[in-house]
Amino acid sequence: MLEIKGLKVKLEEEDKQILKGVDLTIEPGTVHAIMGPNGSGKSTLSYVLSGKDGYEVTDGSAALEGEDLLDMEPEERAAAGLFLAFQYPVEIPGVGNMTFLRTAVNAQRKARGQEELSAGDFLKEVREKAKSLKIDAEMLKRPVNVGFSGGEKKRNEILQMAMLEPKMCILDETDSGLDVDAMKLVSEGVNALRSEGRSFLVITHYQRLLDHIKPDVVHIMADGRIIKSGGPELALEVENNGYADILAEVA
Amino acid sequence: MALAQLKMDTTAARLADVEIPQGAAWGNAARADAMARVRQMGLSTKRDEYWKYTDPASLTVADAPAAAVFQSDEAPLFDAVDRVKIVFVDGVFDADASDDLSAEGVEIERLADAMATDIHWAKDIYGVLEKRGQIPVERPLAALNTALATDGVVIRVTGKASKPINFVYLHRDETSDAILHNVVKVEAGASLTLLESGPAAARFSKLLEVDVADGGIFNHVRVQGRDHERRAITHCFARIAAESTFKSFTLTFNGVLTRNECILEIVGDDAVAHVAGACLGDGRDFHHDDTVFVTHDAVNCESRQVFKKVLRNGATGVFQGKILVKEGAQKTDGYQISQSLLLDDDSQFLAKPELEIYADDVACSHGSTSGAIDETALFYLRSRGVPMIEARNLLTLSFIAEALDEIEDTDLADELRDRLEGWLSRHS
Numbered sequence: 001m002l003e004i005k006g007l008k009v010k011l012e013e014e015d016k017q018i019l020k021g022v023d024l025t026i027e028p029g030t031v032h033a034i035m036g037p038n039g040s041g042k043s044t045l046s047y048v049l050s051g052k053d054g055y056e057v058t059d060g061s062a063a064l065e066g067e068d069l070l071d072m073e074p075e076e077r078a079a080a081g082l083f084l085a086f087q088y089p090v091e092i093p094g095v096g097n098m099t100f101l102r103t104a105v106n107a108q109r110k111a112r113g114q115e116e117l118s119a120g121d122f123l124k125e126v127r128e129k130a131k132s133l134k135i136d137a138e139m140l141k142r143p144v145n146v147g148f149s150g151g152e153k154k155r156n157e158i159l160q161m162a163m164l165e166p167k168m169c170i171l172d173e174t175d176s177g178l179d180v181d182a183m184k185l186v187s188e189g190v191n192a193l194r195s196e197g198r199s200f201l202v203i204t205h206y207q208r209l210l211d212h213i214k215p216d217v218v219h220i221m222a223d224g225r226i227i228k229s230g231g232p233e234l235a236l237e238v239e240n241n242g243y244a245d246i247l248a249e250v251a
Numbered sequence: 252m253a254l255a256q257l258k259m260d261t262t263a264a265r266l267a268d269v270e271i272p273q274g275a276a277w278g279n280a281a282r283a284d285a286m287a288r289v290r291q292m293g294l295s296t297k298r299d300e301y302w303k304y305t306d307p308a309s310l311t312v313a314d315a316p317a318a319a320v321f322q323s324d325e326a327p328l329f330d331a332v333d334r335v336k337i338v339f340v341d342g343v344f345d346a347d348a349s350d351d352l353s354a355e356g357v358e359i360e361r362l363a364d365a366m367a368t369d370i371h372w373a374k375d376i377y378g379v380l381e382k383r384g385q386i387p388v389e390r391p392l393a394a395l396n397t398a399l400a401t402d403g404v405v406i407r408v409t410g411k412a413s414k415p416i417n418f419v420y421l422h423r424d425e426t427s428d429a430i431l432h433n434v435v436k437v438e439a440g441a442s443l444t445l446l447e448s449g450p451a452a453a454r455f456s457k458l459l460e461v462d463v464a465d466g467g468i469f470n471h472v473r474v475q476g477r478d479h480e481r482r483a484i485t486h487c488f489a490r491i492a493a494e495s496t497f498k499s500f501t502l503t504f505n506g507v508l509t510r511n512e513c514i515l516e517i518v519g520d521d522a523v524a525h526v527a528g529a530c531l532g533d534g535r536d537f538h539h540d541d542t543v544f545v546t547h548d549a550v551n552c553e554s555r556q557v558f559k560k561v562l563r564n565g566a567t568g569v570f571q572g573k574i575l576v577k578e579g580a581q582k583t584d585g586y587q588i589s590q591s592l593l594l595d596d597d598s599q600f601l602a603k604p605e606l607e608i609y610a611d612d613v614a615c616s617h618g619s620t621s622g623a624i625d626e627t628a629l630f631y632l633r634s635r636g637v638p639m640i641e642a643r644n645l646l647t648l649s650f651i652a653e654a655l656d657e658i659e660d661t662d663l664a665d666e667l668r669d670r671l672e673g674w675l676s677r678h679s
């Protein structure tokens with residue numbers, strides 16, 4: 001599904017190398033988790049994959065189902081099936097959540113040569129999916145993320161993901177700021193989307209999310225590299241002992 | 252050259268070949284009076300403080316600069332609205348193209364007919380509100396309009412008007428120089444929606460005087476047309492009485508020069524006055540100026556000024572807005588916001604927001620900002636699959652939304668939103 005090879009990235013404006021050679025292969029239908037100390041480059045990786053400005057790829061490649069991602073505009077990557085649930089979802093005053101969702105869904109359908117969803121069908125689908133995430137109608141009417149609590153913003157990200165039905169979902173600390181119940185809701189939302197043709201890359205600091213969304217592979221990222229990969233037990237090790245041992249082991 | 256001399260010369264040159272239209276009854280006196288004001292004040296120049304950001308030269312020269320007639324492929328505005336259409340072609344009333352000048356709740360007459368009637372209600376408004384609005388800031392071009400207006404209508408609203416009245420200003424002649432003056436009197440408890448649309452003329456001077464009596468409601472929605480080379484100086488003078496509502500919204504597309512002045516005087520308690528506008532300009536030859544003066548002279552009144560400008564490719568936007576709260580105008584709630592969205596580094600926004608307050612129990616706020624498209628929001632939208640241009644247009648519309656929200660009638664607001672989307676899609 002996703003194949004990243006030797007990816008090196010620096011900031012465009014400064015001479016600061018952030019990703020120092022990331023290798024990562026995610027098979028279709030699998031869930032991978034990335035953990036790692038603050039500032040190790042996890043969000044940067046997700047931004048670079050989704051096409052945010054400000055970063056320069058100095059080496060390496062990233063492909064989605066064999067297609068070179070790094071050559072595409074952000075909207076093309078989305079249409080190709082990539083989705084990023086932001087660590088910090090963006091507020092857009094003046095743009096209604098519904099308008100936003102509908103514009104996004106239809107833009108992607110158009111890019112893929114599908115017909116646009118009728119207003120009625122769209123509404124029905126949003127209502128259903130919003131309900132399962134306990135997002136009320138009032139929230140859908142408000143401007144995108146404006147005045148949403150931290151947890152509401154995260155649930156809104158998952159709603160977008162559910163509507164857009166991407167193939168490769170990257171979740172950047174979707175669990176942070178969620179209360180226990182919301183974490184369950186969000187996890188259920190994610191698990192409902194799990195399928196053979198869809199993969200997940202879950203960035204998190206905590207084992208708790210991985211109790212709900214069971215990963216196939218866990219990676220540890222430090223200083224711009226993936227330094228260790230393993231099964232779910234790796235997350236438990238981090239939870240219990242922190243990163244010190246793992247960092248020492250590879251050093 | 253001394254400023255006084257420059258103003259005298261400018262005035263002399265403008266008036267050299269001018270004759271005041273002659274009618275009968277009170278009209279002649281009102282015009283002569285206004286002409287005396289023009290001569291006494293002298294016409295505006297770039298060196299006047301109030302014209303610091305906008306050069307009035309092309310508005311004061313004797314011969315109006317020509318403006319190509321723009322062929323629009325859009326349907327005429329407000330076509331779907333059940334309305335009384337009053338058409339002016341290059342500033343001349345066109346009876347054939349207009350509807351019957353009648354509707355329930357309103358009395359409509361041509362200005363010349365009203366002026367020729369010895370005893371007429373319009374006598375107490377025509378040039379009167381304009382004259383009141385000359386203090387504390389002189390507006391010689393408004394007085395010039397009162398003196399020279401060649402056409403216009405006067406409307407008395409006696410009840411709830413059964414339908415909106417729409418002034419449609421068509422532009423057909425490349426060299427037209429039109430001067431129109433309209434008067435509206437909203438009687439106590441009466442209400443009217445006035446629509447104005449169209450580019451009007453190569454050069455257009457238009458003045459609207461609105462007198463809203465106690466409990467009256469006046470809603471105004473105006474769209475200034477797409478002709479690129481047109482010039483316009485417009486004034487709206489309104490006197491707003493107790494418990495009445497005045498709401499005006501203007502949408503401006505293109506135009507080499509537009510100056511819209513709105514002078515509101517709130518004279519009765521518990522009244523509401525809103526004036527808002529949005530403009531979209533593309534290119535160095537776009538210059539748009541909103542100049543607003545709101546005077547609070549009563550207790551417990553609310554005023555709002557909301558102006559949004561979208562500027563690209565070297566366009567210029569100007570906002571000069573003032574809230575004056577007079578002594579004793581307690582419990583005033585005054586709000587003013589002017590913002591520009593600069594779609595590139597070449598465009599500029601010049602703003603002069605002012606508050607002058609002589610009462611102690613008031614809540615007034617004002618703000619002015621100038622900024623580019625929010626890159627973070629743009630990326631967020633694109634990451635959801637919305638193409639660059641569509642995403643930018645969506646953010647631009649959202650920027651304008653606060654001004655558009657000032658339109659009372661949501662159908663009208665939707666129609667204007669469609670026009671905005673059309674403009675944005677043509678200019679992206």
Ligand SMILES: Nc1ncnc2c1ncn2[C@@H]1O[C@H](COP(=O)(O)OP(=O)(O)OP(=O)(O)O)[C@@H](O)[C@H]1O
Pocket residue numbers: 011018036037038039040041042043044045054087
């Ligand atoms: N635009 C930027 N400008 C300056 N520094 C940046 C920028 N983007 C990333 N960095 C730096 O790159 C490093 C990696 O940041 P990144 O946000 O990817 O870390 P992270 O692993 O997601 O951390 P966290 O767990 O705290 O979310 C940090 O040192 C950060 O300060």
Ligand SMILES: [Mg+2]
Pocket residue numbers: 042043044087172173
């Ligand atoms: Mg991060």
